[in-house]
Amino acid sequence: MSKTQQTMVLDHLRKRSITQAEAAAKYGIFGLAKVISDLGKVGYTFEKRWAFVKVGGVTRRMMRYTLKAQ
Numbered sequence: 001m002s003k004t005q006q007t008m009v010l011d012h013l014r015k016r017s018i019t020q021a022e023a024a025a026k027y028g029i030f031g032l033a034k035v036i037s038d039l040g041k042v043g044y045t046f047e048k049r050w051a052f053v054k055v056g057g058v059t060r061r062m063m064r065y066t067l068k069a070q
Contacts, residue, residue, distance in 0.1 A: 009035050010044070013067035020062050021053045036065055044070070 003011075008027045012018050023029040036046060044067065051064035 005029050005035050006039055017064050017066040019053050019064050021055050
């Protein structure tokens with residue numbers, strides 16, 4: 001049985017924060033904001049802050065998500 005995108009992201013967030021670049025590289029998830037939104041609808045809460053991440057040699061600004069203690 002394969003994991004859903006929500007499960008993969010939630011498992012990751014239980015250990016550390018995540019950005020869109022990390023979600024794409026590690027899990028092939030290109031719609032991280034949608035996954036976070038869906039998790040929020042079922043009761044999870046997140047800390048969101050801007051981060052600067054190097055992607056392909058270019059620094060980009062993107063959101064970094066951290067799971068808040070439940």
